[in-house]
Amino acid sequence: MKFITDIEEKKYEEFVLNSNKSHFLQSTDWGTFSKDNKKIIPHYVALLNDKEKVVASALLLEKSLPLGYTYFYSPRGLVLDYNDKELVKEFTGKIKEYAKTRKCIYLKIDPDIKLQDLTIDGEVIDSSNNYDLVEYLKTIGYKHLGFNKAFEHNEPRYTFRLNLKEGLEYVTNNFHQTTKKVLNKGNLYGLEIYKNDEKYIDDFYSTMKDTANRENISIYSKTYYLNFYKYLHKNNHSDIYIVYIDKNKTLEIINKNIEDLTTKKDKLTIENKIKELENQISKLVKLKKEIEELKEEKYPLSSIITAKYGNKVWTVHGGNSTLLRNLNANYLIYYEIIKDAIKEKYEVIDFFGTSYNPKETDPEYGIYLFKKRLGGEYTEFIGEFDYVFKKFMYFIFNKTIPLYRNIVKKKNKIKNKK
16 A cells, blocks of 8 residues: 555545545644744655545644654544554554654554443443453553643544434434523523634623633633634634624513513412512612623623534533532523534544543543533543653653643643733
C-alpha cells in the first residue's frame, strides 16, 4: 500500500466524512484553524490500496517543542477500520517513518472508539468491550496512558451522546423527569434565543468568563472562540447560540403574573391556598428585584458554540451567567440545538465531555448531572495512547512540559478573574 502526505483535500474529506469514525477534529477545517490560530502545522496523511482508494487517514497536528523537536497529535484519530489489525499496524509504521523526517518524538492518538457499554449511571452492561484493541495497540508499540476518569488528557474520555435517529418525540420522552418538567413549563419569562451572528461573540465571552470564574477553570481568548466559529461556520460546520433576557419584556410578564396571582388570592378563603399563592408572589417579587438590578436592557444568560461534521453535532464551547440561573436558560438552549440537529438530519449529539460518575462534592458534578438529564448514552472511550519514537527525549519532555502548562493555566485563571 502507498503512504501519501499530500492527499488532495477533497479526497481526504470524502473519506473522513464517510467513515463511521468521522469527527470534526479530523477535518480540514480543524487543521486550518489549528494552523492559523494555534501555530500548529497540519499534515493530512493517508494510506492507499492498490486501486488508489483511501483505506486510512489522519490529521496529524505537528506541535513544536524546545530544541527543535516536535510531536504529532491526531485528535480522535486515526481514521480507519480498527478491526483490521494489520491495517492499524501498517499505517502506524508509515507514520513512524514519516515522523523521523520531522524530528518528531512521539505520536499521540485518542481514537473515537467506545471501550464498553454503560448504563446511564456508569455500570457496565455486558461483557462485550474493546479491551482487546487496547492490548493490541500496546503490542505494536503504543503506550496506553490509562483509564482516567476526569479531564486529565487532551480530550475527555467520557461523554454523553444523544441518539437523534428516532426523532424529537422519542428524544424528549427519554429526557430525565427534571428536564421534562423544566421544558414542559415552557419559556415562562420570554427569554430570546439568537443564532449565528458574530456580533454575539462579546456576550458569548461574558458567559464563558462567568463560568470560568465560578468553576475555577481556564478558558481561551475571545478571538479564539470567534475564529473557531468563523473557520467552521463557513462550511456550515458550526453554529453559535445565545439566550438573552429582555429586561423590560420580562418585567412586564412578571408584573402581570403578580397582578393575576394577587387578584386570585384576594378571592380565596382557604388559608392553605392563600399561603401557596403568597409564596408564589414572594418568589416573583424576589425575581423582579434581581432583574431590575440588571444594567443592560438585554442580558446574556447562556451560550454555546457547536461543531457539526458527518452525522454528529458537538456542543463544544459554552457558558452560563452566574445571574438568574434559576431561569434555566441552559435547558432552553440545549433543547433548541437538539431540535435544529434533528431538522438538519444529524443522527447524534455529543455533549463533549464529562467525568466518570462524580460525587456531589466534586467540582464537575453539576456538568455531569445536567448532561445526564438530557438522556444520552453514557459513553466511555478507550483512552489516550502515545507511540514513542525517541524514548529519552520523551521522558525529558514529559517531566518538564506539564510543569510549564500548569504555570500557563494558573496565569490564565488569574487573567479570567480580572
